[in-house]
Amino acid sequence: MTKPAPDVLRIAVAQLNPIVGDVAGNLAKAREARADAARHGADLVLYTELFIAGYPPEDLVLRPAFLSACERAVKDFAADTADGGPGVIIGTPLKRKSGTHNSIIFADGGKILAERHKLDLPNYGEFDEKRVFQAGPEIQGPVNFRGVRLGIPICEDIWGGDIAICETLSESGAEILLVPNGSPYYRDKVDVRHQVVIRQVIECGLPIIYANQLGGQDELVFDGASFAINADRTLAFQMSQFEETVVVTKWRRSETDWVCADGPMSKIPEKEEADYRACMLGLRDYVNKNGFKNVVLGLSGGIDSAICAALAVDALGEERVRAVMMPYRYTSKDSLKDAEDCARALGCHYDIVPIFEPVDGFSHALAQLFEGTGEGITEENLQSRARGTILMAISNKFGSMVVTTGNKSEMSVGYATLYGDMNGGFNPIKDLYKMQVYALSRWRNGHVPPGALGPSGEVIPKNIIDKAPSAELRENQTDQDSLPPYPVLDDILECLVEGEMSVDAIVARGHSRKTVHRIEHLLYVAEYKRRQAAPGVKITKKNFGRDRRYPITNRFRDRG
Ligand SMILES: Nc1ncnc2c1ncn2[C@@H]1O[C@H](COP(=O)(O)OP(=O)(O)OC[C@H]2O[C@@H]([n+]3cccc(C(=O)O)c3)[C@H](O)[C@@H]2O)[C@@H](O)[C@H]1O
Ligand SMILES: Nc1ncnc2c1ncn2[C@@H]1O[C@H](COP(=O)(O)OP(=O)(O)OP(=O)(O)O)[C@@H](O)[C@H]1O
Ligand SMILES: NC(=O)CC[C@H](N)C(=O)O
Numbered sequence: 001m002t003k004p005a006p007d008v009l010r011i012a013v014a015q016l017n018p019i020v021g022d023v024a025g026n027l028a029k030a031r032e033a034r035a036d037a038a039r040h041g042a043d044l045v046l047y048t049e050l051f052i053a054g055y056p057p058e059d060l061v062l063r064p065a066f067l068s069a070c071e072r073a074v075k076d077f078a079a080d081t082a083d084g085g086p087g088v089i090i091g092t093p094l095k096r097k098s099g100t101h102n103s104i105i106f107a108d109g110g111k112i113l114a115e116r117h118k119l120d121l122p123n124y125g126e127f128d129e130k131r132v133f134q135a136g137p138e139i140q141g142p143v144n145f146r147g148v149r150l151g152i153p154i155c156e157d158i159w160g161g162d163i164a165i166c167e168t169l170s171e172s173g174a175e176i177l178l179v180p181n182g183s184p185y186y187r188d189k190v191d192v193r194h195q196v197v198i199r200q201v202i203e204c205g206l207p208i209i210y211a212n213q214l215g216g217q218d219e220l221v222f223d224g225a226s227f228a229i230n231a232d233r234t235l236a237f238q239m240s241q242f243e244e245t246v247v248v249t250k251w252r253r254s255e256t257d258w259v260c261a262d263g264p265m266s267k268i269p270e271k272e273e274a275d276y277r278a279c280m281l282g283l284r285d286y287v288n289k290n291g292f293k294n295v296v297l298g299l300s301g302g303i304d305s306a307i308c309a310a311l312a313v314d315a316l317g318e319e320r321v322r323a324v325m326m327p328y329r330y331t332s333k334d335s336l337k338d339a340e341d342c343a344r345a346l347g348c349h350y351d352i353v354p355i356f357e358p359v360d361g362f363s364h365a366l367a368q369l370f371e372g373t374g375e376g377i378t379e380e381n382l383q384s385r386a387r388g389t390i391l392m393a394i395s396n397k398f399g400s401m402v403v404t405t406g407n408k409s410e411m412s413v414g415y416a417t418l419y420g421d422m423n424g425g426f427n428p429i430k431d432l433y434k435m436q437v438y439a440l441s442r443w444r445n446g447h448v449p450p451g452a453l454g455p456s457g458e459v460i461p462k463n464i465i466d467k468a469p470s471a472e473l474r475e476n477q478t479d480q481d482s483l484p485p486y487p488v489l490d491d492i493l494e495c496l497v498e499g500e501m502s503v504d505a506i507v508a509r510g511h512s513r514k515t516v517h518r519i520e521h522l523l524y525v526a527e528y529k530r531r532q533a534a535p536g537v538k539i540t541k542k543n544f545g546r547d548r549r550y551p552i553t554n555r556f557r558d559r560g
Contacts, residue, residue, distance in 0.1 A: 005147030007253040008261075011178070012037035012045040012086065014246045015224040015239055017215030019289050020054030021066070027052060027073040030090060031080065033246045038085040040248040044145060048180050048213040048222075049155050050091040050102060052077075055182030055213055055222070057093065061132040067095050074105045075112070082110025087145055089152060091180050099134025104152055104180060106143050114143040118154035120161040126184060126220060126538065126546045127156075139165055142174035148258075149173050151206070155181040158200050158208070170204035176251065176258050177204070181212045184220040185278045186541045190241065190268050194227070201229045207236060207251075207258055214244050216285030219538045219545040221278045225268060230259055237263025242277045243451065272443035275436065275539050276311075280452065282537030283428040284315035287401060290425075296394045297403040298387050298421070299323035299343060299350070301335030302469055304429060306342045306460045307441050308405045311428045313459075314444075314452035318347035322400060325352045326387045328359060330472045334463065341461045346454060358386040380473035384420030392423055401425040404534045409434040409486060411533060411544055412493045413519065414526030415471075415479070422533055430536025431543040433490040434469070441465055484515055492519045498542045503558040520558060527552045 014033040018026040030047060037045045049055050052070050060066045074092045081087055087108030094103040094115060101117035117136025121129035142149035151174030157165045158179055166177060177200075183193060197208050207230050213222035224243060228236035237249050237260055249263035269277060287295060295312050299305045305323075312321045323346075325331075325339040343350035362382050370378075391402045404424025406416045408431050416422045429437055441460045448456045469479045469486075483489055492511055495501040496519065506516045530544050531552060542548050 003147060006043075009044070009148055009176075009251045009258070010040075010042045010248050011209060011251060012040070012042035012246055012248045013209065013211045013226050013239065014045055014047045014051075015212060015214050015226045015244060016048070016051070016246070017244050017285070018051055018054040018213070020057055020217055021060055022054065023052055023066075023069045023073050026054060027077060030077060030088070034080070034086055034088060036246050037248055042086045042248045044087045044089070046178050046180065046209065046211045047088065047090040048211050049182035050093060051180070051213070052090060052092045054217065055091075056127070056129075056217070056220075058128070059132060061093050061100060064095075067093055067100065071095075078105060078107030078112045079110055081107045084109070087113075089178060089180065091154070093133070098137045100132065101136055102129060102133045102154060103136075104154060106145070106152065108145060113145065114140070116140055116143075116152045116154065118157060119163060119165055120156045120159070122156040122159070125542075128546070129156075139163065139168045141172040142169055149175050151177040153177060153179055155179065155183065159196055160199065164203070166200045166204040166206070166208070170206050174206060177206050177208045179208060179210050181210060182222060183212050184538065185223040187271065187275060187539060189223070190225050193225075194229070194235075197227075197229045198233055201231060201233055205231055205257075207231045207260070209236075209249075214242070216282040216289070216537070218286070219282075219535045219543065221282045221537055223274075223278060223281075228260055228263065231257040235265075236260030238266050238268065239264055240266040241268050241274065242281050272440050273447065273449060275432070276440050276444060277449050277451070278539055279311050279428045279432070279440075279537050280315045280449065283311055283403070283426060286426045287316060290401070292399065292401040294320040294322065294398070294400045295403045296322040296324060296391055296398070296400040297405060298391055299325050299339045300472070301325070301332075301338035301342070301464065303437055303441055303460070303464050304405045304407050306338075306464050307437055307444070308403050308428055309342060309346055309348060310441075310444055310454060310459050312403055313346045313348050313454040314449065317453040321346070321348035322394070323348050323350050324391065324394065325350070326355045326390060327352065328355050328383050330474055330477070332472065334467065335472060338461055338464045342459070342464065345457065345459045345461065353390055355383060355386040355390065358389070359383055362386070380471075381417045381420055383473055384417035388417070388420040388423035403428065405429065406533070407432055407434050407437050408540075408544070409489055409493060411530055412497065412526065413483065413489070413522040414529050415483070416529065418529055418532060422529065424534045427534045427536030430533070431539040433493065434486040435490045438465060484519075488515070489519065492516055493523070496520060496523055497548065498540055502560060504560065517557070517559075524550070524554050524557070527554065
């Protein structure tokens with residue numbers, strides 16, 4: 001006799017932080033979450049996209065041994081469900097006759113009930129899925145789970161491509177849609193996701209549960225913030241952003257549809273907090289997942305290195321961060337004081353390593369060769385390179401990763417020295433324009449974000465925020481000697497980079513044509529530097545990683 005279909009379903013959403021390639025570790029994490037969900041009465045656990053592999057696995061998917069390890073792991077996990085506990089929907093790559101797919105397996109009672117393959121493979125911005133996966137050959141209907149028909153589109157499948165996947169699932173009898181996602185952070189992305197899901201709910205008339213991955217993976221930060229929308233378009237539940245969590249949500253069958261009867265309603269952080277927490281999580285996971293015990297950075301008394309030091313202490317704790325002030329002839333007393341005050345406020349290790357000897361040593365070594373030439377950028381870069389070499393020596397000696405500190409404004413126009421201040425393994429502020437660096441610094445002085453390991457109070461001394469930024473590579477230098485004021489520069493850059501706007505359109509916003517042409521030129525000729533730059537956290541819709549792929553050799557200039 002078949003059991004009657006239930007009127008209540010407890011669906012756990014596992015918003016977890018996997019490690020790409022750590023199949024055994026991810027399986028252990030999945031098992032732990034299932035045990036936890038079982039203790040809280042869950043019928044089913046929904047994991048995120050490709051959870052067993054970690055997302056995005058990129059070219060690992062081309063390795064047969066990796067595919068076999070993933071498939072073995074999900075089969076073992078499916079076998080666990082013979083214990084009568086919750087069923088599972090878990091993401092894994094699967095190699096089948098139709099190709100290698102981005103898939104899920106749905107298991108219950110010790111058996112794999114169904115496999116589903118992603119139909120719409122994203123291939124834009126940061127995504128390159130068509131490179132390693134084949135799309136599922138056809139839309140497959142809902143899966144009957146203990147008498148309830150559940151549709152399982154996978155991430156991009158609901159983003160509104162050519163195929164009406166949610167609608168088709170609804171027409172074939174699905175009652176709830178459960179969507180595993182690997183949806184990376186960019187500013188305001190939570191709103192974008194809500195809009196995407198609401199649009200699908202309107203189209204298909206079904207409630208949709210959106211489970212998103214958590215954690216940093218190279219340049220990407222997965223921010224979680226999993227949620228669901230009821231069939232009547234109301235928010236059914238909202239999970240927290242930037243935190244690992246497993247929650248059991250309760251769904252009740254009504255006359256017409258399933259409605260969420262119990263689930264969390266977490267508050268989503270506002271702009272500065274969200275960006276700060278993304279930078280912090282991205283840095284923490286990069287350092288920890290790559291096995292570094294600690295980090296080192298040059299602390300100049302300027303705002304960029306100060307916010308990087310704060311992010312590092314918040315991400316890793318004061319004991320794991322070493323800040324090094326490396327004064328030279330042009331380092332002001334103010335900078336020495338500001339750097340020390342910042343390090344003291346943060347409580348991290350602080351050292352002073354002057355660079356007179358290395359810089360003067362290089363100058364001596366080159367004196368004959370350079371005879372008759374004037375001093376200029378070459379000599380300025382020697383200072384930056386001496387600092388870069390010292391940081392790399394500390395890195396080699398103690399195994400600390402160098403945190404590099406160039407903001408997006410500088411990285412855009414090439415105001416950074418190759419093999420100098422560009423040295424480093426990871427850059428937490430690579431995708432923040434200078435004005436955003438200021439905004440986040442002010443915000444951090446007034447708040448300690450959840451999960452931060454650093455202290456409260458003014459961790460970035462006010463003087464660092466108030467003074468005119470300077471690289472201090474020659475007497476009385478300020479950034480504004482050779483660049484437009486940062487509010488102007490950042491606006492032009494945002495128009496050129498994120499907006500891909502024409503020079504005419506940017507001039508129409510009130511900027512001088514000459515300045516816009518100059519910035520466009522600087523942006524293009526700095527491409528070679530960016531290709532050699534360390535990776536860093538993606539915060540905007542278009543970062544200097546995968547999102548923007550300009551040629552290095554490029555004669556185009558917009559003179560239209
Ligand atoms: N297309 C290309 N493809 C490959 N390599 C190319 C290249 N063009 C130049 N190069 C190479 O790159 C070298 C030039 O690059 P690089 O040595 O870095 O030096 P460069 O870009 O000439 O100078 C560094 C710039 O960064 C500024 N800076 C430095 C440090 C800190 C800050 C700050 O504001 O925080 C600013 C500094 O004022 C200066 O404008 C050339 O000598 C050449 O070897
Ligand atoms: N005197 C210094 N001591 C230690 N590190 C330095 C020093 N000067 C520069 N650096 C390092 O090189 C990076 C680039 O610094 P620079 O001062 O040239 O300009 P910046 O981009 O305005 O950075 P900041 O705002 O941190 O000063 C700094 O963020 C810092 O990590
Ligand atoms: N992994 C995916 O398919 C993600 C695609 C989706 N457009 C997102 O950014 O969230």
